[in-house]
Amino acid sequence: MSSIAADAGGSKATLWKYFRSKEVLFEAVVETATERLHGDALAQLSAPGDPLAVLQSFVIPLIDALRSDDSLTLQREVGAQAIRLPRAAALLRRRLVDDLEAPLSDFFAAHMANGALRGDNPDEAAWITLALCLGFNHRHLLGGDDMHRDGEVAEGAPDVMKILRRLYGP
Template sequence: MNGEKCTATGRRESRRQDRRETIVIAASRHFLDHGYSGTTMSAIAATLGGSKGTLWSYFPSKEELFTAVIDHASTAFRAQLSEILDLSGDLPTALRCFSLKLLEKVTSPDAIALNRLVTAEAGRFPEAGRIFFDRAPWQTVVLLAEFLSGVMERGQLRRDNPVEAAQTFMHLCVSRLQQQCLLGLIPEVTAGQREREVERAVPLFLRAYAPDGAGGRLSG
């Protein structure tokens, strides 16, 4: 059919895919835990149990393995975010629910480590930043923007660019705690901190985007 021999090349090809993913996952752990230069190919090979030759037969260089890891981790991160937006209930409840889940994901140790990793290497690996952004934050923005667009349509929020509104809301929720985590000022975020942050951000957002002429009246 294609240039390949056949689509069902059998066990060989399938095993190769599995093995590749195993390698990427093991490598992810190392890169997330120790950063780019703190990760050694030898250590990854040791974790895998196999030999170094095998590792190099899958990824001919550390760079390629790294971008594969970013790709994989970003995709995995996005997958977790799919079921985040629950449209039932009223607007403040939906926003609170959404932002709480978002905060959980974003401040998790792995997410922080991924963010650090991508940010740190964005200079050397420009495509890593792009891959991460497209897969993780941007997907979430799009999701939320669609929701907000409908809400604006129904007059529950002032009409405005829904994508910008979505970004604003996300940064309003996330930036403060995320900064603290990224700088290592707090080792781990508690549920209480997250809730407090949500209770600060959601009302602010609702005020800022209240329909014109709504005055101080805000539901929730």
């Protein structure tokens, strides 16, 4: 806590006033970081237009967010602390998966119901979409490849969309 207070330019007493434990402080960091990470992607799901185009506008910022330095740092830090702080690890899973899966399932349900997308299981479609987006992150998470340059489409997004078009396209 001393180190964190020094980095933040405050005192340990101030930290303890707002956060009753290191775990609560860590959870606050996870909450704040994940809100920034997937907020852009979630906003895309309510956009009007062709469902596959809307889905692509969700996939690209999500993969970008998952591959960002902030996201990778967060995933590694939570992974390192998961044994000591299991609630923080569960929170990261909820924020990076569960909080995305429900609105994505709603998106698929609406477009499957009106016939714009093929399929009959929106929960499965949401799960597959997130699994594909997260799956293209594994090389970078483990430190084996370079990030894409600014302005380029997120690595893996075209492949994710190719698979999703085959599975759910009209």
